[in-house]
Amino acid sequence: MDCYQSAMLGIIDSHVHMGSVAEEQAMLGIAAATGIEAMALVSIQNAEAGAGLPQSLYMKARHPGRFFVFAGLNHAARLSGGRVQTPSLAAQADAFDAMGCDGIKMIEGKPTSRRRLNVPVTDAYYAEYWARVEERGTPVIWHVNDPEEFWDPARTPGWAKQRDWGYGPRDVRKEALYAEVDAVLALHPALKIIFAHFYFLSADLPRAQRFLDEHPTVCFDLAPGIEMLYNLSRTPDASREFFVQYADRIVFGTDLASSMSVAEGRARAGIVFRWLESADTFRVPRTADFLLGPPEDGVIRGMALPTDALGKIYRKNFTRIAGPMPRTLDATKAVDECNRIAAIAAALSGKPAAVTEAAKVARMLETSGW
Ligand SMILES: [Zn+2]
Numbered sequence: 001m002d003c004y005q006s007a008m009l010g011i012i013d014s015h016v017h018m019g020s021v022a023e024e025q026a027m028l029g030i031a032a033a034t035g036i037e038a039m040a041l042v043s044i045q046n047a048e049a050g051a052g053l054p055q056s057l058y059m060k061a062r063h064p065g066r067f068f069v070f071a072g073l074n075h076a077a078r079l080s081g082g083r084v085q086t087p088s089l090a091a092q093a094d095a096f097d098a099m100g101c102d103g104i105k106m107i108e109g110k111p112t113s114r115r116r117l118n119v120p121v122t123d124a125y126y127a128e129y130w131a132r133v134e135e136r137g138t139p140v141i142w143h144v145n146d147p148e149e150f151w152d153p154a155r156t157p158g159w160a161k162q163r164d165w166g167y168g169p170r171d172v173r174k175e176a177l178y179a180e181v182d183a184v185l186a187l188h189p190a191l192k193i194i195f196a197h198f199y200f201l202s203a204d205l206p207r208a209q210r211f212l213d214e215h216p217t218v219c220f221d222l223a224p225g226i227e228m229l230y231n232l233s234r235t236p237d238a239s240r241e242f243f244v245q246y247a248d249r250i251v252f253g254t255d256l257a258s259s260m261s262v263a264e265g266r267a268r269a270g271i272v273f274r275w276l277e278s279a280d281t282f283r284v285p286r287t288a289d290f291l292l293g294p295p296e297d298g299v300i301r302g303m304a305l306p307t308d309a310l311g312k313i314y315r316k317n318f319t320r321i322a323g324p325m326p327r328t329l330d331a332t333k334a335v336d337e338c339n340r341i342a343a344i345a346a347a348l349s350g351k352p353a354a355v356t357e358a359a360k361v362a363r364m365l366e367t368s369g370w
Pocket of ligand 1: 042
């Protein structure tokens with residue numbers, strides 16, 4: 001990896017998942033091994049477990065300047081039919097902003113999330129939230145959709161099936177999800193959204209181009225979805241041209257996770273570096289994590305992008321959207337938020353609040369005096 005320019009460009013990874021606080025050293029080890037300078041922790045909330053966001057707040061507090069936090073929404077009130085109280089989505093966005101989060105992560109738009117919370121993003125439930133986020137200019141990293149092959153049992157990869165990411169007639173359709181996004185963007189054209197995984201349009205570059213042209217405030221991230229690399233490697237010249245032309249609209253990301261080994265982390269980030277920077281033809285290495293599938297699945301063709309495009313993709317586009325540095329966490333507000341998340345989890349699950357990751361983080365933030 002050292003032969004690539006990435007190490008010199010002060011790279012920011014816009015799409016990283018933090019597991020429990022017990023994985024703090026593992027996360028730092030992956031950052032060191034990959035040469036990634038700062039990471040955006042995309043923090044989907046698990047309302048029942050009281051986890052997802054607290055551990056990211058912990059990393060932000062412990063390592064100033066290293067971790068941006070994109071906070072996920074808590075849907076406990078809606079999921080429990082009103083039995084459990086939570087602030088409105090707009091009030092949650094206000095609280096995230098006030099405590100020093102850098103943006104919002106949404107997974108509402110992945111078909112599996114839709115199975116749990118069957119509320120379209122065009123529903124009145126989201127109306128005030130969208131207005132608030134647009135008005136404040138809050139960046140949103142949003143996972144909408146999945147690769148088209150997940151709707152076709154014959155083409156769904158084994159690693160996806162094992163995660164229950166194979167969809168059938170009972171699931172929301174891919175085009176319905178795109179239509180909902182179009183409706184949200186028509187009402188709120190200033191939303192600053194980074195669509196994760198290239199918005200799952202890597203098999204249709206003309207459509208990706210139209211979408212970016214129609215919505216000048218949105219970007220795509222490059223977190224694999226390994227199908228993105230395979231799709232774009234089928235037409236390497238057109239892909240390179242697209243990346244040069246839209247270098248202002250593409251944001252580096254890996255989907256690294258603190259649960260990975262250093263070898264897996266290096267393999268995952270290394271695939272993306274090599275694809276962007278080299279002219280190599282290569283395959284996923286055997287050391288790569290399960291979600292990248294086996295080497296036999298496909299061939300990747302490097303795009304050998306020019307240095308100025310790499311600089312935009314690796315760092316400048318992200319800092320233009322989220323700011324040059326991670327914001328400072330207000331520890332008192334973060335403790336309050338963690339305690340609230342812990343109480344919601346206890347009310348939903350019946351388990352004691354004290355055993356949640358949220359309560360653990362609240363105690364750590366309280367006693368450390370950050
Ligand atoms: Zn992810």
